Amino acid sequence: METIYTDLLCIGAGLAGERVAVEAASAGFETICLSIVPPRRSHSSAAQGGMQASLGHCIMGKGDSPDVHFQDTVKGSDWGCDQEVARLFAETAPVAVREMAFWGIPWNRVVPGKDTYFKGGKQFEKEELKEKEGLITARSFGGTAKWRTCYTSDGTGHTLLYTMDNKVVELGVTVHDRIEAISLIHDGKTCIGAVARCLKTGKCRAYLARATLIATGGYGRIYRETTNAVINDGGGAIIAIDTEVVPLGNPEAIQFHPTGIVPTNILVTEGCRGDGGTLLDVNEERFMPEYEPEKEELASRDVVSRWMTHHIQKGLGVKSPYGDHLWLDIRHLGAEHIKTKLREVEEICNNFLGVDPITQLIPVRPAQHYSMAGIRTNKDGAAYGLKGLFSAGEAACWDMHGFNRLGGNSLAETIVAGKIVGEKIAESLKGYEVHFNTAVIKDAAAKDYERIDRLISCKDGKEDVFEVRNAMQNELMERVGIFRNGADLQKAVDNLQEIHARAKKVGLRSNGIGVNPELTLALKIQGMVRLAICTAYGALQRTESRGCHSREDYEARNDRDWLNRTLATWKEGDDLPTLNYEPASKVMEIPPGDRGYGVSKIISQDDEKIGV
Amino acid sequence: MGRKLKFNIFRYNPQDPDSVPHTDTFQLEETESMTLFIALTQIREEQDPSLQFDFCCRAGICGACAMIINGRPNLACKTLTDDLPAEITLMPLPIFKLIGDLSVDTGTWFREMNENVESWVHTSKTFDLEAEEERMDNSLAEEIYELERCVECGCCVAACGTANMREDFVGAVAMNRIARFMMDPRDQRTGSEYFEVIGTDEGIFGCMGLLGCEDVCPKQLPLQDQLGILRLKMGWSAIKHLFRIK
Numbered sequence: 070m071e072t073i074y075t076d077l078l079c080i081g082a083g084l085a086g087e088r089v090a091v092e093a094a095s096a097g098f099e100t101i102c103l104s105i106v107p108p109r110r111s112h113s114s115a116a117q118g119g120m121q122a123s124l125g126h127c128i129m130g131k132g133d134s135p136d137v138h139f140q141d142t143v144k145g146s147d148w149g150c151d152q153e154v155a156r157l158f159a160e161t162a163p164v165a166v167r168e169m170a171f172w173g174i175p176w177n178r179v180v181p182g183k184d185t186y187f188k189g190g191k192q193f194e195k196e197e198l199k200e201k202e203g204l205i206t207a208r209s210f211g212g213t214a215k216w217r218t219c220y221t222s223d224g225t226g227h228t229l230l231y232t233m234d235n236k237v238v239e240l241g242v243t244v245h246d247r248i249e250a251i252s253l254i255h256d257g258k259t260c261i262g263a264v265a266r267c268l269k270t271g272k273c274r275a276y277l278a279r280a281t282l283i284a285t286g287g288y289g290r291i292y293r294e295t296t297n298a299v300i301n302d303g304g305g306a307i308i309a310i311d312t313e314v315v316p317l318g319n320p321e322a323i324q325f326h327p328t329g330i331v332p333t334n335i336l337v338t339e340g341c342r343g344d345g346g347t348l349l350d351v352n353e354e355r356f357m358p359e360y361e362p363e364k365e366e367l368a369s370r371d372v373v374s375r376w377m378t379h380h381i382q383k384g385l386g387v388k389s390p391y392g393d394h395l396w397l398d399i400r401h402l403g404a405e406h407i408k409t410k411l412r413e414v415e416e417i418c419n420n421f422l423g424v425d426p427i428t429q430l431i432p433v434r435p436a437q438h439y440s441m442a443g444i445r446t447n448k449d450g451a452a453y454g455l456k457g458l459f460s461a462g463e464a465a466c467w468d469m470h471g472f473n474r475l476g477g478n479s480l481a482e483t484i485v486a487g488k489i490v491g492e493k494i495a496e497s498l499k500g501y502e503v504h505f506n507t508a509v510i511k512d513a514a515a516k517d518y519e520r521i522d523r524l525i526s527c528k529d530g531k532e533d534v535f536e537v538r539n540a541m542q543n544e545l546m547e548r549v550g551i552f553r554n555g556a557d558l559q560k561a562v563d564n565l566q567e568i569h570a571r572a573k574k575v576g577l578r579s580n581g582i583g584v585n586p587e588l589t590l591a592l593k594i595q596g597m598v599r600l601a602i603c604t605a606y607g608a609l610q611r612t613e614s615r616g617c618h619s620r621e622d623y624e625a626r627n628d629r630d631w632l633n634r635t636l637a638t639w640k641e642g643d644d645l646p647t648l649n650y651e652p653a654s655k656v657m658e659i660p661p662g663d664r665g666y667g668v669s670k671i672i673s674q675d676d677e678k679i680g681v
Numbered sequence: 682m683g684r685k686l687k688f689n690i691f692r693y694n695p696q697d698p699d700s701v702p703h704t705d706t707f708q709l710e711e712t713e714s715m716t717l718f719i720a721l722t723q724i725r726e727e728q729d730p731s732l733q734f735d736f737c738c739r740a741g742i743c744g745a746c747a748m749i750i751n752g753r754p755n756l757a758c759k760t761l762t763d764d765l766p767a768e769i770t771l772m773p774l775p776i777f778k779l780i781g782d783l784s785v786d787t788g789t790w791f792r793e794m795n796e797n798v799e800s801w802v803h804t805s806k807t808f809d810l811e812a813e814e815e816r817m818d819n820s821l822a823e824e825i826y827e828l829e830r831c832v833e834c835g836c837c838v839a840a841c842g843t844a845n846m847r848e849d850f851v852g853a854v855a856m857n858r859i860a861r862f863m864m865d866p867r868d869q870r871t872g873s874e875y876f877e878v879i880g881t882d883e884g885i886f887g888c889m890g891l892l893g894c895e896d897v898c899p900k901q902l903p904l905q906d907q908l909g910i911l912r913l914k915m916g917w918s919a920i921k922h923l924f925r926i927k
Contacts, residue, residue, distance in 0.1 A: 106788075109832075115738050167812075172802060239801040
């Protein structure tokens with residue numbers, strides 16, 4: 070097998086992976102990035118909204134500071150985050166934004182004078198200060214006390230990714246694109262690289278590295294409906310849990326978005342509802358006022374998603390060849406408003422639906438959106454369980470998001486964590502030597518070759534990989550969605566275990582030669598189902614509601630018993646993960662309290678234990 | 682009931698010694714709001730799991746899915762079947778190396794392009810952690826963003842007369858990139874330094890002005906304007922160069 074050696078191997082070349090690579094390369098370490106797509110096509114580019122940093126230049130951000138950003142982040146996480154990490158993040162974000170400006174981001178800037186904005190369906194006026202003219206401005210995003218989201222028009226993720234990759238090119242960092250890591254090389258104690266399959270030729274090769282980083286983003290594609298790109302299918306998380314020693318943090322912590330368009334699940338902004346858009350059912354009647362008489366369509370993301378799902382389940386959804394959906398109606402906002410303030414929504418509808426939102430209804434339904442879950446690391450980005458393995462970005466559970474991520478904090482995390490983890494990796498590489506045990510490398514390679522052979526020759530069975538994947542996706546969508554209950558979750562775990570058994574019997578229909586897409590999926594299917602089981606089982610065990618994890622049978626947030634983080638590992642041969650728990654945060658700068666939104670029932674840490 | 686769509690798709694797997702370039706035909710019933718992403722995914726999962734094509738964001742943001750759709754380069758994810766006749770012919774982009782079927786290697790090509798045009802801010806300054814950012818007029822930031830919107834999909838290269846004849850031509854995408862940096866006050870490169878990069882027959886003077894690039898750009902970038910401005914500026918640089926005016 071072809072073998073390539075480097076100091077640092079970055080698996081994933083989106084914003085987090087490349088930011089780490091830039092840091093390590095700048096410190097003089099040889100770095101190779103692997104990416105399953107050309108790096109500029111990474112899913113980071115789809116984060117259009119912006120990046121949170123408390124610069125406080127715009128008038129609505131006046132008085133902002135890392136302290137306020139930190140508080141918003143902890144509250145947003147529903148006290149599920151690691152507060153040391155959230156603090157580190159909030160303090161570093163402003164520098165990270167300015168550094169990106171220095172590298173070439175055309176951030177939108179403060180324009181002095183009067184302007185209007187919408188909030189809760191109403192129009193307001195603000196006036197920007199002359200002395201702040203030309204400094205980086207910010208926009209409003211949900212769950213923040215101040216306007217803090219720095220942006221470049223409707224393409225913040227795009228400009229960040231292009232600028233970051235420009236830096237990678239400038240530094241001469243090697244990027245091997247269209248390469249997918251299919252297993253980590255390790256001896257149970259130390260990680261020394263990965264076996265990867267080339268998606269240009271189908272051939273495998275080994276990468277040996279003193280440090281290995283997983284920055285492969287989220288894994289929304291385990292759900293049937295997701296806003297995630299097709300590449301977000303869990304590759305990085307799978308090779309981590311396949312080690313049996315590296316845990317996933319909070320696998321049950323998954324965020325949904327209320328308005329993905331049907332059939333492609335492309336996200337349309339919540340700004341539609343913020344500006345006065347309404348949701349309609351099959352009879353073209355509003356239903357939100359019935360469920361939420363006060364806030365109606367302006368209730369929080371989770372609440373709106375919940376009632377949409379509920380309303381569809383009541384049989385009041387609109388039938389379509391792609392399943393039932395509801396309508397988003399922005400017609401009454403008028404052509405002028407839609408063409409200026411909601412331009413990107415108009416474009417999405419025209420281009421991807423063939424719908425004119427000025428005169429027609431937009432088909433929408435809730436979709437999976439973000440994985441707070443991920444490879445558990447310490448505050449330096451070092452993964453639990455294996456020396457020499459690191460993780461950053463959405464792939465990681467670092468853990469600044471806890472049980473709910475705030476809009477604009479994900480893009481910020483990629484840059485900030487990339488910077489911090491990159492520094493820590495560079496530090497750890499100084500004077501650090503590893504032994505490359507050739508037997509370990511040979512075993513890893515042999516195991517992967519055997520997997521490929523068995524799939525091609527249908528040695529374990531002829532289960533269709535797409536059918537198995539569909540079954541898994543349906544199970545998660547139906548029973549491990551936004552609102553969960555014990556009975557459904559137990560059923561999901563049981564059914565997913567059966568699906569796991571089927572996944573072990575997958576065999577290819579096609580010949581598997583070269584860059585065969587059926588083989589690419591088949592190599593991951595068992596791991597994907599394991600991620601699905603971790604999600605369902607973690608959710609079943611967590612008998613409380615916290616952030617995005619909402620249990621109908623346990624409505625209160627329970628700080629007495631559940632102020633902790635789930636750690637899920639998977640032992641070879643098992644059909645369930647092993648769950649352990651650790652305190653949510655060693656440091657409690659802000660003790661648990663009321664978020665001021667979402668579920669307000671709380672069982673406090675001081676409440677007596679019942680039945681113990 | 683929707684239309685019956687007929688897809689003629691170019692097939693070739695260079696890794697398979699038994700494979701020869703040919704066209705396969707697939708039938709599919711059209712459904713509402715069907716994009717080529719939905720259609721091709723259905724064909725792969727239900728009819729031929731070996732079919733190679735590239736989608737990533739499927740939302741017109743990442744540029745992965747450019748292909749020749751009924752003779753014209755475009756992003757497949759952004760193409761509604763409703764806008765096409767019932768017979769749809771799909772070919773891979775020319776110029777880029779074929780990986781298989783509709784999938785081509787744009788990554789290598791664009792990395793090289795970015796290296797050639799030195800697609801980054803050239804500055805002698807160092808970043809100061811403590812300092813406030815340099816101010817910029819918002820309208821200038823938006824002008825830069827307008828050109829920065831390029832998604833490196835390769836449509837302009839595939840539609841370019843010169844690029845189809847000459848392998849070393851950098852294409853409109855590179856010209857647009859240079860224009861973006863020339864506009865950016867943070868980049869300290871001088872006119873003659875840009876001239877070194879782009880003032881050649883492989884660069885701006887190779888452009889024959891056919892402007893296929895402008896016609897097909899899925900992001901509607903103002904490529905015609907940028908090519909014109911760049912030609913003017915580089916022409917002027919060439920004259921200065923000739924008379925050694927600094």
